[in-house]
Amino acid sequence: MDEGTDVTDGIRKGLAGVVVDTTAISRVDPTTSSLLYRGYPVQELAARCSFEQVAWLLWHGELPTAEELAALEARERAGRALHPQVREVVDRCPTTAHPMDVLRTAISCAGALDPDAADDSPRAELAKAERLLAAVPGMVAYDQRRRRGLDVVEPRDDLDHARNFLWTTFGEEPTDVAAEAFRVSMVLYAEHSFNASTFTARVVTSTLADLHSAVVAAVGALKGPLHGGANEAVVRMLDEVGTADAAEAWLDGALADGRKIMGFGHRVYKDGDSRVPTMEASLDRLVAEHDATGTAELYARLAAAMDARKGIKPNLDYPSGPAYRLLGFDTEAFTPLFVASRVVGWTAHVMEQRAANSLIRPLSAYDGPAERHLPGA
Numbered sequence: 001m002d003e004g005t006d007v008t009d010g011i012r013k014g015l016a017g018v019v020v021d022t023t024a025i026s027r028v029d030p031t032t033s034s035l036l037y038r039g040y041p042v043q044e045l046a047a048r049c050s051f052e053q054v055a056w057l058l059w060h061g062e063l064p065t066a067e068e069l070a071a072l073e074a075r076e077r078a079g080r081a082l083h084p085q086v087r088e089v090v091d092r093c094p095t096t097a098h099p100m101d102v103l104r105t106a107i108s109c110a111g112a113l114d115p116d117a118a119d120d121s122p123r124a125e126l127a128k129a130e131r132l133l134a135a136v137p138g139m140v141a142y143d144q145r146r147r148r149g150l151d152v153v154e155p156r157d158d159l160d161h162a163r164n165f166l167w168t169t170f171g172e173e174p175t176d177v178a179a180e181a182f183r184v185s186m187v188l189y190a191e192h193s194f195n196a197s198t199f200t201a202r203v204v205t206s207t208l209a210d211l212h213s214a215v216v217a218a219v220g221a222l223k224g225p226l227h228g229g230a231n232e233a234v235v236r237m238l239d240e241v242g243t244a245d246a247a248e249a250w251l252d253g254a255l256a257d258g259r260k261i262m263g264f265g266h267r268v269y270k271d272g273d274s275r276v277p278t279m280e281a282s283l284d285r286l287v288a289e290h291d292a293t294g295t296a297e298l299y300a301r302l303a304a305a306m307d308a309r310k311g312i313k314p315n316l317d318y319p320s321g322p323a324y325r326l327l328g329f330d331t332e333a334f335t336p337l338f339v340a341s342r343v344v345g346w347t348a349h350v351m352e353q354r355a356a357n358s359l360i361r362p363l364s365a366y367d368g369p370a371e372r373h374l375p376g377a
């Protein structure tokens with residue numbers, strides 16, 4: 001199809017069903033509702049691996065050796081402290097700004113300060129990715145604490161990525177149930193092939209722009225409620241529904257109004273998201289620890305009603321939203337948690353794209369006014 005013609009045959013709105021490139025990073029298989037990271041089922045990784053191990057796997061293609069893991073952990077722990085200039089930039093953002101806007105700004109600032117900012121060699125790209133793995137939790141935790149009027153909590157070298165994230169957010173050691181649920185969510189959110197934010201990162205990289213530009217753009221794409229913003233929207237929706245007994249009537253009204261039900265449906269999975277059962281198991285343990293049976297009943301009733309009425313299943317944002325609330329995060333901080341995880345997948349894709357690059361520039365079929373001219377031209 002030539003751009004500038006009015007040929008519309010073959011347009012795939014939203015690129016639905018279009019295969020745009022190969023990837024060796026993850027496989028999303030809707031026929032089996034399964035997800036592999038570099039060949040490993042995500043459920044196995046969630047059960048047995050730290051987030052740091054998964055990050056290495058996604059970046060390098062293999063799990064780290066003990067020495068490689070120890071070295072990555074040391075670098076991650078050394079890179080956690082919030083850079084004073086990033087902190088200043090966060091402080092200058094009003095607390096009325098959405099935390100995703102603040103995080104997008106903080107990551108952009110970190111990119112400008114990065115010692116390898118002008119270097120896009122494979123070594124430098126990996127170093128930048130590792131620095132983001134280490135730094136993003138501190139940005140998220142700091143912003144949430146300042147919104148609560150609380151002082152910064154310094155990171156702890158004796159805690160892994162997930163536990164330290166909770167420590168710097170809440171200033172207290174998480175329970176094992178909380179730390180496990182959070183680690184599992186981080187592993188499940190880390191990567192999902194050519195979703196909208198990852199594709200955004202690849203488009204930006206395809207122009208040979210730098211890694212931080214790609215990540216900042218990806219944060220913007222993730223913010224929307226049809227993508228990562230759904231985890232925040234899910235708990236707002238559950239609050240609106242109120243109680244389990246109200247679920248069916250609320251759903252009927254929402255569907256009649258043509259509303260999208262947050263946390264349900266998926267562009268690729270049509271028979272359930274492979275990650276949901278694993279996250280639901282963690283949510284169940286949090287519910288038990290917090291004696292939050294009302295949450296569990298509402299969660300189950302709404303999912304059953306949605307299945308009965310539309311046959312549409314939950315996606316990962318449905319269980320992760322209530323899990324993040326039980327962990328104690330502010331609702332509007334949920335999507336930044338997704339960023340802290342997905343930054344690993346985005347940067348793996350940035351490196352894969354750059355290694356075999358082709359400018360991403362599709363065509364469009366013009367359907368605006370025919371050629372016309374200014375008076376007297």
Ligand SMILES: CC(=O)SCCNC(=O)CCNC(=O)[C@H](O)C(C)(C)COP(=O)(O)OP(=O)(O)OC[C@H]1O[C@@H](n2cnc3c(N)ncnc32)[C@H](O)[C@@H]1OP(=O)(O)O
Nearest residue numbers: 225226227228230259260261262263264265266267315317
């Ligand atoms: C981690 C993630 O990013 S997962 C996605 C998180 N996003 C959400 O949870 C937001 C709610 N879900 C949605 O909006 C959609 O399911 C999406 C955007 C995720 C996928 O959308 P698409 O693949 O474009 O599917 P599409 O929107 O065409 O839906 C197909 C049909 O199912 C319906 N449908 C899909 N999801 C929903 C939903 N959540 N609520 C109500 N109806 C839905 C659509 O209305 C449409 O019905 P129709 O054929 O009668 O018009």
Ligand SMILES: O=C([O-])CC(=O)C(=O)O
Nearest residue numbers: 191192194195196267268
């Ligand atoms: O794959 C998608 O379109 C959205 C998604 O589930 C993710 O990014 O985790």
